[in-house]
Amino acid sequence: MGDTAGTPSVLIVGTGFGGIGAAVELKRAGFHDFTVLERAQEPGGVWRENTYPGAACDVPSPLYSFSFEPNPFWPRRYSGQRDIHAYLKHVIEKYGIDKHIRYGREVTTAAFDQDRWRVETAQGETFEATVFVPAVGQLSRPALPSIPGRESFAGPAFHSAEWDHDVSLEGKRVAVIGTGASAVQFVPEIRKRAAKVTVFQRNPPYILARHDTRYARWQKWLFRRVPATQLLGRVRIFLLAEYASYALAGHPWLIKPFELRTAQLRRRHVKDPALRRRLKPDYPMGCKRILFANDYLPALAQPNVDVVTDPIREITPRGVRTADGTEHEADVLIHGTGFKATEFLGPMKVLGLGGRSLAQTWRDGARAYLGLTVPGFPNLFCVYGPNTNLGTGSIVYLLERQARYLRQAVQVLARPGVSYLDVREDVEERYDRELQRRLGSSVWTGCTSWYRQPDGRVSTNWPGLVTEYDRRTRTFDPADYRVVA
Numbered sequence: 001m002g003d004t005a006g007t008p009s010v011l012i013v014g015t016g017f018g019g020i021g022a023a024v025e026l027k028r029a030g031f032h033d034f035t036v037l038e039r040a041q042e043p044g045g046v047w048r049e050n051t052y053p054g055a056a057c058d059v060p061s062p063l064y065s066f067s068f069e070p071n072p073f074w075p076r077r078y079s080g081q082r083d084i085h086a087y088l089k090h091v092i093e094k095y096g097i098d099k100h101i102r103y104g105r106e107v108t109t110a111a112f113d114q115d116r117w118r119v120e121t122a123q124g125e126t127f128e129a130t131v132f133v134p135a136v137g138q139l140s141r142p143a144l145p146s147i148p149g150r151e152s153f154a155g156p157a158f159h160s161a162e163w164d165h166d167v168s169l170e171g172k173r174v175a176v177i178g179t180g181a182s183a184v185q186f187v188p189e190i191r192k193r194a195a196k197v198t199v200f201q202r203n204p205p206y207i208l209a210r211h212d213t214r215y216a217r218w219q220k221w222l223f224r225r226v227p228a229t230q231l232l233g234r235v236r237i238f239l240l241a242e243y244a245s246y247a248l249a250g251h252p253w254l255i256k257p258f259e260l261r262t263a264q265l266r267r268r269h270v271k272d273p274a275l276r277r278r279l280k281p282d283y284p285m286g287c288k289r290i291l292f293a294n295d296y297l298p299a300l301a302q303p304n305v306d307v308v309t310d311p312i313r314e315i316t317p318r319g320v321r322t323a324d325g326t327e328h329e330a331d332v333l334i335h336g337t338g339f340k341a342t343e344f345l346g347p348m349k350v351l352g353l354g355g356r357s358l359a360q361t362w363r364d365g366a367r368a369y370l371g372l373t374v375p376g377f378p379n380l381f382c383v384y385g386p387n388t389n390l391g392t393g394s395i396v397y398l399l400e401r402q403a404r405y406l407r408q409a410v411q412v413l414a415r416p417g418v419s420y421l422d423v424r425e426d427v428e429e430r431y432d433r434e435l436q437r438r439l440g441s442s443v444w445t446g447c448t449s450w451y452r453q454p455d456g457r458v459s460t461n462w463p464g465l466v467t468e469y470d471r472r473t474r475t476f477d478p479a480d481y482r483v484v485a
Contacts, residue, residue: 007031007033007414008031008033008129008130008131008379008410008413008414009033009034009035009128009129009130009131010026010031010033010034010035010129010130010131010133010410011034011035011037011117011119011127011128011129011131011132011133012034012035012036012037012133012135013036013037013038013107013119013132013133013134013135013136013348014036014037014038014045014134014135014136014137014140014383015036015038015040015043015044015045015088015092015101016043016044016045016046016047016088016135016137016140017045017066017088017395017396017399018045018135018137018383018384018399018402018403019036019038019045019133019135019383020036020043020088020091020092020097021066021383021396021399021400021402021403022133022135022383022399022402022403022406023036023095023097023100024066024068024091024095024097024403025400025403025404025406025407026403026406026407026410027095027096027097028068028095029407029410029411031407031410034100034129035100035101035102035127035129036097036100036101036102037101037102037105037107037119037121037127038101038102038103038104038105039104039105039106039107040103040104041103041104042089042103043088043089043092043101044085044088044089045088045137045140046137046139046140046161047081047084047085047088048085049140049161049162050081050160050161050163050182051081051163051165052160052161052163052182052185052186053163053185053186053189053190054080054185054186054188054189055080055081055182055185055186056078056079056080056081056185057078057079057080057084058078058181058210058291058292058293059078059237059241059393059394060077060078060233060237061074061076061077061078061079061083061084062074062077062230062231062233062234062237063234063237063238063241063393063394063396063397064079064084064394064396065087065396066091066396066400067397067400068400069090069091069094070223070227070230070231070234071087071090072220072223072224072227072230073220073224074215074220075214075215076212076213076214076215077211077212077213077215078210078212078292104123105121105122105123105125106121106122106123107119107120107121107122107134107348108120108121108122108347108348108349109348109349109350109351110132110134110348110349110350110351110380111350111351111355112132112351112352112353112377112378112379112380115130115419115420115484116128116129116130117129117130117131117132117379117380119132130379130413130420131379131380131381131406131409131410131413132379132380132381133380133381133382133383133406134345134348134350134380134382134383135382135383135384136345136348137383137384138339138344138384138389138460139338139339140339141339141340141343141346142159142160142161142162142335142337142338142339142340143337143338143339143340144159144335144337145177145178145312145335145337147177147312147314147315148313148314148315149314149315149316150315152315152316152317153315153316153317153319153330153333154317154318155330155331155332155333156331156332156333157332157333157334157335158333158334158335159334159335159336159337160178160182160183160186160334160335160336161182161339167332169190169193169194169332170193170194171193171194171195172194172195172331172332173194173195173196173198173319173329173330173331173332174190174194174196174197174198174330174331174332174333174334175198175200175319175320175328175330175332175333175334176190176197176198176199176200176334176336177200177312177320177333177334177335177336177337178200178202178335178336178337178338179199179201179202179203179204179205179336180205180289180291180336180337180338181289181291181338182336182338183199183336184205184207184291184293184296185293185296186334186336187199187296187299187300187305187336188293188295188296188298188299190334191299191302191304191305194304195304196304196305196306197304197305197306198305198306198308198320198328198330199300199305199306199307199308200308200312200320200322200328201278201307201308201309202309202311203281203282203283203288203447204278204279204280204281205281205288205289205290205291206258206259206262206281206285206286206288206290206291207262207265207266207291207292207293207296207297208258208261208262208265208290208291208292209261209265209292209293209294210292210293210294212294238393238394238397241390241392241393241394241466242393242465242466242467244258244391244392244393245390245391245392245393245464245465245466246465247286248286248391248392248442248443248444249438249442249443249463249464249465250438250441250442250443252284252286252443255284255285255286255443258285258290259285262285263280265297266279266280266297269297269298269301270297270300270301271301272301275300275301275307278307278309279297279300279307283446283447284443284446284447285443286391286443286444287443287444287445287446287447287449288447288449288451289391289449289450289451290391290392308322308328310322310323310324310326311323313325315333318330319333320333338450339450342365342366342450342452342453342459342460344362344366344382344385344386344459345358345382346359350377350380352374352376352377352378352380353376353377353378353422354376356376356377358374358377361374361376361377364455364457365386365453365455365457365459366385366386366459367386367387367428367432367459368382368385368386368387368428369423369427369428369431369432369480370402370405370431370469370472370473371384371385371386371387371388371402371462372385372402372405372406372473373421373423373428374423374428375422375423375424375425375428376422376425377422378420378421378422378484379409379413379420379421381402381405381406381409383399383402383403383406384398384399384402386459386460387435387439387458387459387460387461387462387463388402388462388469389451389460389461389462390461390462390466391443391444391451391461393466397466397470398462398466398469401466401469401470401473401474402473404473404474405473405476408475408476409421409476411476412476412478412483417485418483418484418485419484419485420484421478421481421482421483421484422481422482422484423480423481423482424480424481424482427480427481435463436457436458438463438464439458439461439463442458442461442463444458444461445458
């Protein structure tokens with residue numbers, strides 16, 4: 001790919017909501033010199049990879065979709081993995097993005113040289129572009145626990161994001177390590193087939209009901225004929241999410257009604273007092289991700305499901321041994337242990353001005369101005385970068401704001417005499433200090449979670465309302481950058 005006169009070229013990595021949203025934004029603005037690299041053979045990001053039983057989004061579909069492409073054909077309020085994946089493919093086809101995508105290209109190195117990014121792939125190809133846009137997300141690399149003996153297990157073992165559909169769970173003893181967002185969806189499904197499911201829980205999640213419903217034919221007709229009806233539902237969900245964001249960001253008394261509701265659900269679905277005590281969180285609500293599920297608590301109360309809270313000592317060839325010495329035998333081991341959320345862009349090697357390493361720059365924690373760009377790495381704009389995750393609400397809304405900001409940056413680069421944009425160090429430092437100060441009074445500092453680094457720094461989450469992020473990214477200000485000819 002190469003620049004035409006006055007038109008910057010853009011290289012995007014990733015075909016999830018972030019990468020596709022950026023591509024559509026550029027194309028709708030008249031920029032066609034962009035390429036999207038995708039390591040897999042089809043698009044979709046996390047919605048391609050996560051195919052475990054029960055995989056679905058815990059944000060209602062009217063909000064978990066692009067504002068420019070509402071979908072009146074969602075089958076239900078909380079759509080499943082297949083429907084979301086199909087929606088992304090539809091967007092790609094409708095907006096002509098497919099011809100820009102190069103599948104089977106895994107980026108290994110990206111280096112800025114003079115006024116261009118040179119990007120190398122594991123397949124031996126080199127791409128060049130004015131602007132580099134890694135859109136690989138925070139939840140793309142599965143994390144496996146550091147448990148002694150993990151490789152010694154004799155039976156099938158896999159991460160939930162790499163589900164092995166060739167392994168039958170019918171009549172099997174299944175050990176599940178982890179109780180995060182994936183586990184609360186697949187545990188109720190696999191317990192229907194397995195002889196026994198043993199769930200190893202370190203910290204119980206807060207569970208709220210998922211008010212799901214299948215859309216009737218007349219509702220889909222109404223959404224199609226009168227789009228404002230679906231938009232009204234989107235706005236209502238958005239406002240509720242903003243309320244929750246406000247509470248999580250430093251107003252814990254507003255969370256109390258939700259906390260009471262989680263206790264009510266435990267009492268309703270779990271009659272055994274001992275089990276109910278094991279399922280009661282001992283940390284502030286919202287400190288870890290709040291989960292939405294209707295069938296998880298009832299599943300844990302079933303006779304073929306056991307919840308083990310003793311710490312895991314080791315994994316053995318026959319199962320899992322806990323600190324009390326008990327060996328819990330299993331035929332299949334499933335890791336529901338989340339993702340390497342704080343290892344942004346890894347294992348990609350990114351080099352900026354003078355060969356500066358992004359990994360070294362981020363050695364004390366990832367940080368970026370507006371979650372997008374880093375001093376010393378000109379024309380690099382991360383999508384879903386540091387401090388842009390949300391504790392509640394739809395990340396798609398935020399990704400659209402990042403795409404808008406990127407498009408404006410490309411428009412500045414298209415001006416005569418502009419070679420690159422490098423965000424000023426004082427601007428980024430002031431921004432980061434503000435964010436970390438605000439995050440210090442948020443609920444996310446109250447426990448250990450994937451939101452935080454080992455040293456306690458919150459490098460994943462945005463500390464305010466998404467409407468604030470919308471305001472702060474609405475206009476690209478060249479004064480925040482070194483504009484180099």
